[in-house]
Amino acid sequence: MENKVNTVLVTGGAGFIGSHIVDQLIENNHQVVVVDNFSTGKEENLNEQAEVFDLDIRDDLTTVFSKFDIEYVIHQAAQIDIQKSIAAPDFDSDVNVTGTVNLLNYCTEYDVKKVVYASSAAVYGQPEYLGIDEEHLVNPISFYGVSKHTPEHYLKVFSELYDLDYTILRYANAYGIRQDPKGEGGVISIFVDKFLSGENPTIFGDGEQTRDFVYVDDIAAANLAAMDNGSEEIINISCNQQTSVNQLVDLMNDIVDTDLEANYEEERAGDIRYSYLINDKAKEVLDWEPQYSLEEGLKETFDYYKNKY
Incomplete structure (x- = not known):
């Protein structure tokens, strides 16, 4: 079946996840417009076929919005550093809440069909039970979690007032190619950088904390699936599997054939102890499920970065 060509705006389209979404959209013959301030996004991530x-x-x-007849907005741009959100909650809310509201105003003014919004597992806070489904209590323990959850309410009310369709995707821990290990990088990108440099990784806490790691190509595919599915839904995007940070180190040692040992430091404020997200709703509503196991995603990531060292 041929894909219908749509004009899609991707905010944060030069970033880690956003650039993969852009690539998949272009592979599927969509016209893509990117808005990015390059605070963390990189020009080298940009697809040359995108309008930037x-x-x-x-x-x-x-x-x-006046130059293009934008039908869909895939909203990835955000301040994503939990520690930065705690240090500067005003900046965090300005980008994640005020920035999103500004974007939604344009979406309604220019009759955008649908917004696909990147939310986060951080909205759930400390889990009351595992695995976490979409009905779990929302109780963020960081300002980042608050600032990612607040736009979910705005989307609902914009939809009710202005008939703007939306899908909210709550991501588990994303990892993969193009994730920057510096600054606000996720644990896997930081560890990949350490392993390829032959340096011992640092773990905050005892390493028994767990996360649900989902590969970036799978996340991008979920965003494309949400363009035509999941109307007015909140959907977890995850692998439905928990992995401890200690297990992650062991797996990386196996993949790279090294024997590095972690250095342990004090646990950080705002860090959640155990987490993994149920993805049954994504399978049912989006007809999506992850194609990469953690080992497969890590191998692909290591293979990519080996060429850079």
Whole structure:
């Protein structure tokens, strides 16, 4: 079946997850417009077939929306550093809440069909039970979790007032190619950098904390699936599997054939102890499920970065 060509705006399209979404959209013959302020996104991540605007989501976006008949917005741009959110909650909320509201105003003014919004497992806070489904209590323990959850309410009310369709995707822990190990990188990107440099990784806490790691290509595929499915739904995007940080180190040692030992430091504020997300709803509503096991995703990531060292 031929894909219908749509015009899709991807915010944060030069970033880690956003750039993979852009690539998959272009592979599926969509016209893609990117808005990115390059605070963390990189020009080298950009697909040359995308139309790119160096703008912040808090900026005047009239030039973008007036030039293109944008049908879908896939909203990835965000402040994603939990520790930064705790140090500067005003900046965190300005980007994640005010920036999103600004974007939604343009979506309603220019009759966008649908917004696919990247939320986070951080909205759940400390789990009351595992695995976490979409009915779990929302109780964030970091300002980042608050600032990712708040736009979910805005989306619901924008939808009710202005008939703007949406799907909210709550990501588990993303990893993969193009994730920056510096600054706000996830644990896997930081560890990959350490392993390929022959340095011992640092674990905050005892390493028994668990996460649900989902590969970036799988996340990108979920966003494309949400363009035509999951109307007004909140959906977990995950592998439905928990892996401890200590297990992650062991797996990386096996893949790279090294014997590095972790250094342990004090647990950080705002870090959740155990987490994994149930993905049954994604399978049912989006007809999506992860194609990569953690081992497969790590091998692909290591293979990519080996060429850079």
